[in-house]
Amino acid sequence: MTRAAKAVYAVLATLLLAAPAPAVTASASSQPSRAPAQARTPAPAPVPEVRPTPRAAGVRGMEIAVPAYVWADDPMLVALTATSPAASVVVLNPGNGDSPFDAPWQARADVLRTGTTATGENTKVLGYVHTDHGNRDIAAVKASVDNYLRPADGGGGRLHVDGIFFDVVSRDCGPANATRDYYAELRTYVQDTMEAITPGTSDLVVNNPGTAIADCFLEPGRRTADVFVTFEDTHAAYTGAGWLGGNVFNEQTGYRSGAELDPSGTAFWHLVHEVPDAPSMRATLRTAFDRGAGYGYATSAKMPNPWDAQPTWKYRSQTAYASTLG
Numbered sequence: 001m002t003r004a005a006k007a008v009y010a011v012l013a014t015l016l017l018a019a020p021a022p023a024v025t026a027s028a029s030s031q032p033s034r035a036p037a038q039a040r041t042p043a044p045a046p047v048p049e050v051r052p053t054p055r056a057a058g059v060r061g062m063e064i065a066v067p068a069y070v071w072a073d074d075p076m077l078v079a080l081t082a083t084s085p086a087a088s089v090v091v092l093n094p095g096n097g098d099s100p101f102d103a104p105w106q107a108r109a110d111v112l113r114t115g116t117t118a119t120g121e122n123t124k125v126l127g128y129v130h131t132d133h134g135n136r137d138i139a140a141v142k143a144s145v146d147n148y149l150r151p152a153d154g155g156g157g158r159l160h161v162d163g164i165f166f167d168v169v170s171r172d173c174g175p176a177n178a179t180r181d182y183y184a185e186l187r188t189y190v191q192d193t194m195e196a197i198t199p200g201t202s203d204l205v206v207n208n209p210g211t212a213i214a215d216c217f218l219e220p221g222r223r224t225a226d227v228f229v230t231f232e233d234t235h236a237a238y239t240g241a242g243w244l245g246g247n248v249f250n251e252q253t254g255y256r257s258g259a260e261l262d263p264s265g266t267a268f269w270h271l272v273h274e275v276p277d278a279p280s281m282r283a284t285l286r287t288a289f290d291r292g293a294g295y296g297y298a299t300s301a302k303m304p305n306p307w308d309a310q311p312t313w314k315y316r317s318q319t320a321y322a323s324t325l326g
Contacts, residue, residue, distance in 0.1 A: 062295075067297070070309075077090075077112070081111055086116055086117050089204070094128075097129045126162060127163075129141060131169055133170040141186060208232065218248065226264075230268045247268040271297050285322055299311040
């Protein structure tokens with residue numbers, strides 16, 4: 001994208017964010033009164049649309065990726081399905097990843113995947129799989145992967161997801177890199193299984209340690225994921241001592257951004273909850289971009305599960321703002 005085009009695009013997105021929100025009535029049961037015809041306020045001018053614009057190769061940006069730990073018909077997923085620009089990634093979580101990925105889930109995944117992001121791509125849907133820091137039996141983990149890629153009902157003989165989100169991931173390499181190799185094997189399993197079902201398909205694998213990860217996980221030829229969640233905590237922690245100083249670490253040299261291990265500009269994802277308001281949401285995404293994240297998500301929802309509810313602001317305000325970064 002040329003600089004001039006990016007500038008125009010940023011102005012349009014800024015105008016979108018500045019548009020006034022509709023007024024909220026005092027009571028959910030009350031109806032707004034009708035003003036006399038002569039006193040009606042003229043309808044506002046249409047808000048410029050944020051048009052999908054493919055990002056130029058090598059230009060790093062910010063995209064929104066949402067963990068949605070709710071059931072297939074939950075309002076959170078309904079809102080994400082209707083959002084434009086769409087989120088770049090949505091993680092589906094049927095029963096902690098262990099409930100059947102059956103027809104209702106497949107239908108939700110299919111419609112989410114039709115969403116168009118601000119970069120002109122389609123939303124990627126990932127299935128949630130827990131790993132207990134690399135201690136869960138790898139055969140059981142692969143069975144959970146198969147729940148999404150080879151569901152019990154057959155799934156119509158095609159893929160309904162774009163990859164797997166591995167959660168509760170160890171951040172350490174383990175003795176003789178055994179833990180790293182455990183996750184590398186899982187990545188290969190996802191890739192091979194998806195290729196067998198749909199030859200030539202692209203895949204997306206995410207590891208979520210929730211903090212900076214040892215650089216061995218990104219070692220060329222042994223990389224365990226495409227994307228790593230390198231922060232998952234509160235807004236207070238993100239703006240304070242909870243940020244350790246980088247996305248990757250090495251026991252000898254400490255923390256660093258990891259930019260040299262991230263040729264696509266999308267290797268790191270920051271998840272921030274208990275964000276107080278929309279201005280803080282935008283500041284959080286700006287901070288995530290400055291800290292080297294290619295994916296981010298900021299929500300007002302709180303523990304014990306901040307990923308089972310919508311933020312107090314609209315998803316569109318977040319996806320549109322993120323599209324101006326980069």
